[in-house]
Structure formats: C-alpha cells, structure tokens
Amino acid sequence: MPLLTLDHITLNLGKPPLIDDVSLTVERGERLCLVGRNGAGKSTLLKIVAGDVEADEGQVRVDGGRVATLPQDVPEGTEGSVYHVVAEGLGETGALVERYHALTEVMAEGGEIDFDELQRVQQGIDAADGWNLQQRVESVITHLDLPAEAEINSLSGGLKRRVLLGQALVQQPDLLLLDEPTNHLDIDAIDWLESYLKEWSGALVFITHDRAFLRALATRIVELDRGKIRDYPGDYDTYLERREQELAAEEKAQAEFDKRLAKEEAWIRTGIKARRTRNQGRVKELQRMRAERAERRHQSGTAKVTVQEAQRTGKLVVEAEGVGFAYPDGKRVIQDLDATIMRGDKVGIIGPNGVGKTTLLRLLLGQLEPTEGRIRRGTNLEVAYFDQHRAALDPDATVQDNVAGGRDKVTINGAERHVISYLQDFLFAPERARQPVRSLSGGERNRLLLARLFTQPANVLVLDEPTNDLDADTLEMLEARVVEFGGTVLLVSHDRAFLDNVVTSSIAYDHDGIFREYVGGYSDWLRQRPEPARAEAATPASQAAPQPKAQAAEAEAEKAAPKRLSYHEQRELEALPARIEELETEQGALEQQMGDPEFYQQEAETIRQAQERLAAVQSELATAYERWEELEARRDIR
Incomplete structure (x- = not known):
C-alpha cells in the first residue's frame, strides 16, 4: 500500500486552477523530486500534503506514518534556543532531552541546579529510551553547523531555515517533505545531507534547484506544469530527455x-x-x-537574461600579493593570499559558511583594505553586485517600481525599454509586474533581483549565491549569459553544477584563513586539492546521520557531477579545433623558420626565445589534442 496518496487534488486561486485534478502515489523508500517553473505551485502542493493548506477538492492520505516538513518560510512564533527548536521535533521526549541539556550546561559553567529535577529528567529519558535521541539531536546540530545556545530570533533567515531542517531530520519520520533544503547550506553540509538521505529508509518528497543534489538523490521526478503533473521514473537526465x-x-x-x-x-x-x-x-x-x-494553457516561456556590458577593463582586474586581513579585535580572517584575476576570468569562490568568503570579496573589490600585503586593482572597473541580503527588495512596492524606481522605462544597452516589456523577459506577466513584491514566490524574488541587477552596465559581475530558488530553465539561461559575458565574474556559490558549468578557475578555502587558487570548477578543485584529513567513523544511521569520510565525500561529489558535457565544456569543445589549427600553423611557421640555415646566424637570445616558444607550442598542442579527445568522447553521453 502506498505511504502517500493524492486523490484528484484541485486548488483554485483564480483562473485557471493552480493545481488541477492531480493524483499521485508515493511508496515507502522512494525519493521523489517535485520540479517545475517558479510559481507553478510546487510549494503549495507540498503544503497541501503537510496539511498546512486545504485543497478545494480531493483527498490526501498518509498510511499510518509520521510526516515532517521543512517549509520555505519560517513559521511565526518560532522561538527559543537552537537546541530547544531542534529537540522540539521529538515531542515530549525532546522536551526532556532539551531540559537535560540546559541543566548540564548550567553545571558545566559552575552554576547551581536542582539535582532532584536532574534525576527526574534522567529517569524520564531512560523510560523513553531517549539517550539515542539526545545523540541524534547533537549530531544533527553539529553537522548543520548550528549555534546550539543561540536564540533563534537572533539568527539570519538562512540560519533559521537550517534550524528547521535540523528539527525535521531528528524526527526521522516516515515521510519527509523538504522545500529547497540546500538553500543557505555550504558544500560540506550539502554533502552530509546527501549521504544522510541516501541511507535513510523513509519516503522523501523534495523541491530543489540544486541539480547535483537532485541527480544524487532522486529515484523519481514529478513535474508540475500548468496545474497538471507528469511522472518520470528514473534519474534527472532521463527526465530531461523524455520531457523534451x-x-x-x-x-x-x-x-x-x-x-x-x-x-x-x-x-x-x-x-x-x-x-x-x-x-x-x-x-x-x-x-x-x-x-x-x-x-489551452500555454507553457511559460524561457527567461531572456541580458547582461549589460560596460566599457572593457584593463587586462589586469585584481592582483593580490601576500594579503592578510584581521579585524580590530585581532581575529584573523585572511592570510597569505596570492591571486591574480585577469579580464574575462570567471572565478568561483568556494568554502564553508563563515570562513571569510564575503570578506575576501570586499578585499578584492576595495571595500576593505588589507592589514597585510598589497592589492593592485585594474582600471575602469564597473561592478554589478548581486547580494541577496544587501539588495533587499521593498515588499510593499510593486515589481516594476523595484526595478525602475517609479519610472516607466529602463535603459538597457543604451536603448530605452518600457519596464513592463523588460520584466516580461524575466517571465513577469504585465499583471504580475503591477503586484507588490510580497506576493512573489522565492524564485520570483530572485528573478526580480537579477532583473534589477542587469539594468546596471558592468564589466565585473559579483554574484553571491545567485541560484537560490531559480527553476532549472532560468538557471541554465543564467549560466549561458554568465559564460558569454565578456567581462570578469566573481561567483560565490554552493551550487556544484553551476560552479562546474561556469567558472574557469576557483579560489577555495584551505585552512586557518588560507585560500588557494585552482584551475577549473568544483569537480576540478576536488581532484587538485590536498588530501583532506580523514573523518571520524560514522554514527549508525539508526541513531544519527552518518558522517562520511572525506574520501567518500569526494567520490560522491564526483558521482553527482553531470556526465554530459556542461555548457562551458560544449563551448570549449567548439573552440578547440580552431585553437589546434592556430597552434599547428604557428608550429609549422617556427619549424620552417628554424630550418633556414640563416636562422642560427642571429643573436643567441633570439634563437633561445624561438626554441622555447616552439617547445611551449608543442606542449600546448599536445594538451589541446588530449582535451579535445576527452570532450569528444563524452559529447554523446547522456
């Protein structure tokens, strides 16, 4: 018998219905990913399953199982310490575990407690077999890197969602509903979550924009499109092929x-x-x-993302030599940074949350001055900065006013366009453009931030987590525009597929404030980085989420990487034949020049330079042939 059954679910929020006569079953052990365009109703359907929204027609049945949910927004009235909120997911036993934690924390700090109360709490935990639950709470808090004693109301929106993710995971329910679980998680936490969910025996229904996460987990994909669902058993690549x-x-x-x-x-x-x-x-x-x-309901179009390019920068954009930075309290965040960023480079910045990636960006852009070393910046830099936290939208203003500041027109690449027409490129219908921002979904808000960002001419794009909540089609369009952008890109992202498809080099956190440069994207960094320290043995899945060893995490990330050529690799493959021909022409010219007896009658320095150049061309040509063969062999893989 199915664990979850949706029977002819319909929800009308106007014409046409948002969800139109949807029927679906989910079996125990399935990992179902719900995909679809922003605003298609994915989060609403999850809320119907969870019982937070009532459908106009149809029934939802869960066959005797517990359901836990990670919502997209933090529920009102959520308060208490992080430990309290996570343990709250365990009900009465969780309250005992949380009280035991609080009492032992007071003892550890030398305070006085009621030992009779401590004994009663211990007896209650014994009776409920709750010590494994305490270990589970502490393990989840550790792996999600949560500040256990902090008050949840003091945290950022992203950290609050991580706390709610912890609350959902400790319940180990029969059915787990996750809405964008990787948002605001760093790569280490995403790797851990993937490993945990792969070994977990319950049914999972999740929404995600993270294609690597989707590829690693989904055993079945269901698309919500124009109110109806299409069911695709199998992996993500099979879904893409069948959907097309x-x-x-x-x-x-x-x-x-x-x-x-x-x-x-x-x-x-x-x-x-x-x-x-x-x-x-x-x-x-x-x-x-x-x-x-x-x-007839037409499918939504594809976003037409246009990046305005300003006048070119100089060849050098930023050069850092021995750069360090410490705050006035003496906390050192960056040390011994050496990096060179040239015009046209697409640079990914990789590292866990809280290690100084934003500080690194501010140093490179001149918003902070180093306390050690030297930073040299190029000329004519015009920076467009996508930062979800600083670029806050006015929730009470309309969509069009947030982009055009109350004007009717915006200037794009030197030409004036009506703001409504411009917003249609970002999939905002005229009626949607006149609505307040507070009515938008998370993905629509992110598209709006991009629309506002790209009204600015720029030759340096700084993108800080631009992919959150974007649907797959918009993500791929953004990837294409960033790759085609002739200027320089600095990208902070935990989206492994986006990094692999866009960046040409990476600056990755190593340890103790040290960042190192690597060629290529996320998967290339995994291959090149120093061997990480081995992790401790994993806790049994029945007690807590497993901590994979570093070597296993690397293998999983390699497995999660797409097998097909990325957009960036496709462009590279297309350009390689011309590059090989250019190198062969130069090689032939040098060999002909050096075959002339008069060549050796020149100055020794001239002869040496020509010989060194020929050796470099031959080496580069061999590398180009090897790369061309590798990409050509993978071109038709799906």
Missing part, C-alpha cells in the same frame, strides 16, 4: 489542431449557399474545438 520529446510532441499536436480549427473557421464563414447546407454535427464539433482552444 513530450514537449515537442505536444507542440506538433497543437499545431495540427490549430490548422484543423482554422480550416473549420473558414468553412463556417462561407456564403449563404454553404450555410443553408452546412452539417449541424460539424457545427457542434467546431464549437467543441473552439472551447478546447480557449481552455
């Missing part, structure tokens, strides 16, 4: 239908003679076709 085929077939069928309808419309408009003899059955069929055409 189905949409092509749908487009062809609609074109044939429209052709028949046009023919019937022409017939009904013929003269008196034809109308006298017309077939009443044919008239009724025409009326049915008109009604069917009127009810």
